[in-house]
Amino acid sequence: MIRIGLTGSIGMGKSTTARMFADLGVPGHDADATVHKLYSGRAAPLIEQAFPGTTVNGAVDRTLLSPHVLGKPDAMKRLESIVHPLVREEETAFLQKAASERRRAVLLDIPLLFETAGEGRVDVIVVVSAPADVQRARVMARPGMTADRFEAILGRQMADEEKRKRAxxxxxxxRNLEMxxxxxASLMRSLAAMN
Known part of the structure; x- marks a missing residue:
């Protein structure tokens, strides 16, 4: 089973590209979606304990959590030490299920694949990339996004140029969705030929 690692900086089109893999029959595990689920589930009490006042009705409120961690490396490390092991557990369960179903390929959508030294968890690394002006326009169109928040997020991510070199x-x-x-589709044909 080929484990395809999909990564790229914020606003580069990971989610859209992951859906395209799914349309070709490649099941995917989305780290961001898993975090979202954990924030309203088993991670919430752990995060509330570490960062009091960041949950509402038993779920993490990202707007309350952000000021505690954005631009604060030590606090971000503490948050990651809670969340990352739980995400890995979910990922492992996904891989075991896919293996039992004899899937030929799976997609692991990991936004911080390089930043978390996750290269060893995948067989092939795919980086999605777009020009900086396109990226900025996409991100700034998101509800609640500010220029400061965007810059803080970018500051935690490896430069796009470096990601492309490592892919x-x-x-x-x-460009357009069709391209x-x-x-x-071309990438999947290449992987099928290699396998």
Missing amino acids: HFVIDTG TQRSV
Whole structure:
């Protein structure tokens, strides 16, 4: 089973590209979606204990949590030490299920794949990338996003240029969706030929 690691900086089109892999029959595990689920589940009491006043009705409120961790490396490390092991447990369960179903390939959507030294968890690394102006426009269109918040998030992520250098494949998401779909289909054909 080929484990495809999909990564890229904020606003580069990971979610859209992951759906394109799913459309080709490649099941995916989305680290961000898993965190979202954990924030309203088993991670919430642990985060509330570490950062009092950050949950509402038993779920983490990201707007309350953000001031505690953004731009504060030690606090961010504490949060990650709670969340990352739980995400890995979910990922392991996903991989075991996919293996039992004899899947030929799976997609692990890991936003901070390089930043968390996750290269060893995958067989192939795919980086999604778009021009900086396209990225900024996409991110700033998100509800509640501010320029300061965007810069703080970018500051935690490896530079796009460095990610592209480390990738096995780069998918340009700065053009139209059809071209991105063609790139995904071409990549899957290449992997099938290698396997």
